[in-house]
Amino acid sequence: MIITEFDKSFTGSVQRLSVEASNREFIPDEVFETEKDAEACIERLVEAYKGTEGPFVYPVLLKDGRIHIGHVQAASIGEGRWEIGYHIGEAWQNVGYATEAVRYFVPYIMQRLNVRRLYGIIRADNLASGKVLEKSGFWLMEEKAASYHGKPALIRRYVCSITPDLNYPF
Numbered sequence: 383m384i385i386t387e388f389d390k391s392f393t394g395s396v397q398r399l400s401v402e403a404s405n406r407e408f409i410p411d412e413v414f415e416t417e418k419d420a421e422a423c424i425e426r427l428v429e430a431y432k433g434t435e436g437p438f439v440y441p442v443l444l445k446d447g448r449i450h451i452g453h454v455q456a457a458s459i460g461e462g463r464w465e466i467g468y469h470i471g472e473a474w475q476n477v478g479y480a481t482e483a484v485r486y487f488v489p490y491i492m493q494r495l496n497v498r499r500l501y502g503i504i505r506a507d508n509l510a511s512g513k514v515l516e517k518s519g520f521w522l523m524e525e526k527a528a529s530y531h532g533k534p535a536l537i538r539r540y541v542c543s544i545t546p547d548l549n550y551p552f
Contacts, residue, residue, distance in 0.1 A: 383482050384443040385454060385490075387431055388424050392441055395450040396420040399471045408508055409469055410531050438491060442470065442483045451479060454487040456495060465501045466491070466542075468514070475510070484518040492544055502540035505530055515540045 388396075397420035399405065400413045414420040427439045439455035452470035459465045466488065470480045492500055502515040506525055516522075520540035528537045 383445055383479065383486065384447050385440045385483060385487060386443065388427050388439065388441055390421060390424060392424060392450055393417050393421045396424060396441075399450070399452060399469065402472050404472055404475070405469055408505060408511070409467070412469070436464070438494070439467075440487070442468075442479065444474075452483070454483045454491075456491045456500070459501065459503075462497070463499070463501060464491075464495055464497055465503055466515075468511075480510075480514045481517045484514055488518060488542060489544075492542075498544050500542045502542070503530075504538050504540070506536040506538050512538060512540075515542075518542070 394417060397414045397417045400420065401415065406413055414423060427437070430436055430438060435458065437455055437457040439453055441450050442452045442454060443450055451474040453468065455467045456464045457467060466484065468480055468484055468487075470483070488500060492498070500520075502511075502520050504511045504515070506512075512522075520542040523539045523541050525536065525538045527534065529535070530537050
């Protein structure tokens with residue numbers, strides 16, 4: 383697996399992955415109906431790499447480096463806290479790619495952001511995403527009713543904390 387930075391060459395694959403049913407269901411604010419919309423988003427993401435505000439979104443590629451299968455990201459949730467996000471395309475789900483990507487990404491992004499905690503916030507009915515977080519060293523903090531992408535939902539909040547010597551917890 384390769385995690386790299388976006389550039390305009392990803393426009394088509396970003397657009398195609400974004401309109402899949404699972405992405406529409408769980409990440410509706412990351413749906414791009416046209417390649418023009420996807421390209422505009424990629425331009426913003428590339429610019430974000432230069433700063434400290436984020437979001438920091440990175441494409442996930444298969445080991446051969448030719449097939450873009452999804453993304454991992456860290457987005458600010460305020461007060462110096464950051465949330466992890468990820469999506470793997472439907473053709474590559476349920477074979478461990480999301481877990482592999484999250485495990486690889488978490489130590490990198492925590493060091494880049496200089497944080498000792500990273501949060502994962504999911505809809506409670508997204509069982510696969512919960513398993514990814516749990517297999518990647520996150521533990522469940524709470525389950526509660528809250529707004530999720532502007533709609534009422536039962537959510538689960540997870541947290542991953544690194545140890546004082548900067549070791550990842552698994």
